[in-house]
Amino acid sequence: MAFYKDGWTRRRLLTTGAGLTAGLAMPHVFTRGAWAQDQAFCNNPSGSTVTLGFNVPQSGPYADEGADELRAFQLAVKHLNGEGDGGMLSTMKPSNLKGNGILGKKVAFVTGDTQTKSDAARASAKRMIEADKAIMISGGSSSGVAVAVQSLCQDMGVIFMAGLTHSNDTTGKDKRRYGFRHFFNAYMSGEALGPILAEEYGKDRRAYHLTADYTWGWTQEESIKNATEALGWETVQAVRTPLGAGDFSQYLTPVLNSGADVLILNHYGGDMVNSLRQAVTQFDMRSKQANGKDFQIVVPLFSELMAQGAGEAVKGILGTANWDWKLDNEATKAFSKSFGEEFGSPPSQAAHTCYVQTLLYANAAETAGTFYPPELIKALEGFEFDGMGNGPTLYRAEDHQCFKDVLVVRGKQEPTNQFDLMEIVKVVPRDEVTYDASIFGGELGPYDAKQC
């Protein structure tokens, strides 16, 4: 009865049905592009919103860093949706961002807690992909976590825009087609820091390494060792310390009697705060002499949050950083301004990286005109951009590593305010830290989109 009312006839119903069947049965070749891009990939957003998954440490030793990353993500989403002052949306070049979401869809986000543990991070990323339908995962504050989540994302066909991860492995032996890293790595730290170390401390030095015993620590130790040995330094000893050791005194006591005159702390987070403070304020190492020279301490990877934790101990210590809010360029000012006005403090380098990664993902989707990951990946691979705070930057296609200037920084002797803990010693140009993609091995793997 209803059919007649709506103007349907039995004949019409039959022809429509037949037509539909024919359409569905049509050779795949005619429809492949449209079909694949519209349907066959994990979490293709169907409604008016697109969901991003921000996986950051909300508990555990890096919780403060995670909180800062989360602030940056919130800000990025706000700017992408056309709210607020736009931040780097107005400085990024080239940019296809429109300030109306991504591909016209409003950006929503969900968050997960990595706890800085690989298994917890994978579980929360999986939940965000499966239950919350996140189309992209970003964040993290440890290379162990980044490597684990990146490989999960590859398996599930979801793009991973890594947050703070500094191990060479992330874009080296563990690189993945679906993973991208904006942050610099240990190799670049070594290349940038080496010449400054030779300049400041001379070419005849004997180094003692204390190294956090996981992927990041190992690659950093190797990179700094290679860089300093190339300058003529000798490595006396390299000792691995358990992650989260807390008290490092049993590893510090042998240092002064080892014949070394430089201590290199391949530590991050709480480990770095503790080992540096103990070496400086308790073992008095910086006032000691060894081999007729002043004893020195180097922390190759620096961060503002850790400088706060280390207090006085950080003064005069050399290290490297990915970015600093005091950099003098338009993009940095625009980002620091909107972040500072929103949250009352300057953004950390972890926050900067997470913000930039979100914008880069959104821009790649706009450029590709689709969320279909293989097309989006191609838009990111080899993408050359500027106006994101680090000068001209390249997302290298071969290993998905960003190449940009690296900062050599030093703990400031006379801070003028509570955020002024590091001074920029040198901005090392991108060319000097660029390396051959093949040296760290690894395979990116296939582009293939997946159903999840």
Next chain:
Amino acid sequence: MDAIILQILNGLDKGGAYALIALGLTLIFGTLGVVNFAHGALFMLGAFCAVAFSMVLSISERVRDESVTFFEAYKEVPYLEIWFGETGRTILDWSVPLSMLLAIPFMLLVGLAMERGLIRYFYKRSHAEQILVTFGLAIVLQEIVKHYFGANPIPMTAPPAFAGSADVGQWFGIPGLSYPMWRIIYFLFSLAVIGAVFAFLQLTTFGMVVRAGMADRETVGLLGINIGRKFSIVFGLAAVVAGLAGVMYTPILSPNYHLGMDFLVLSFVVVVVGGMGSLGGAVVAGFLLGILQSFSSMTEIKDIVPGIDQIIIYLVAVVVLLVRPRGLMGRKGVMEA
């Protein structure tokens, strides 16, 4: 030789902390029969007493840094320094030892409140339930501290007189050997506290009753002594000991909210190795494991057995329990049905 002396010293300060925490754990276990997984959190609370105390002391006048426009950047000068000049500065420098003034009453209160408010309802429950509830409490305390103080470690400084390292080589006739001054202070401090606790238990009537209660609670109760009240004071005392251990540890290890958990497991191993319910055992095992841990992280030893520094304590615990199932100084009948 140098290295051996240094590692012994190293083990002594580490051992001091283990011994103090284990002592309190054993006291609580011996008297109340409660396995207190919140004991590490008490150590952490003590450390944060020092943090809070020095924060209060260093409330500062903030001078706005006008060159920064996007957010409030300022330079701080503590009021104590403005008002009292050099004296104010000295008080600030000594804030860690001074914070014991806050820590002792505060930890006593926390201990009493914990025992009266929560633990006493679990005396008759199984150890598994006690562990669950105290562990839950530990997490609650941690999260409260994290909420107010953040997750980052907070740097605390030793008084300048004890900062830096002491020339211990002079004492042993070996030139060029130095060790952090505050760590030596910490070791001496832990000996003093341990001595005070033992003296309290051995020399006072109160202590005598407590010891009697530890041996046979029922009989002491039948004699008309309100052993329950005495035991809640013991709980408070154990909390104070853990708290003081935490206060004095802050210049050694910048405290964060997770500090207690890092010590908790080790302290339980110490208690088990020393012998459940044996106060002397807890102290001896604390120092012993501290020293062993230090030695096992010497590169010479790590070259022979890699990773030994991370498992030595558990390895020793296994061996001790195989050879002496009640621990080094364990008594018969403790935790045995």
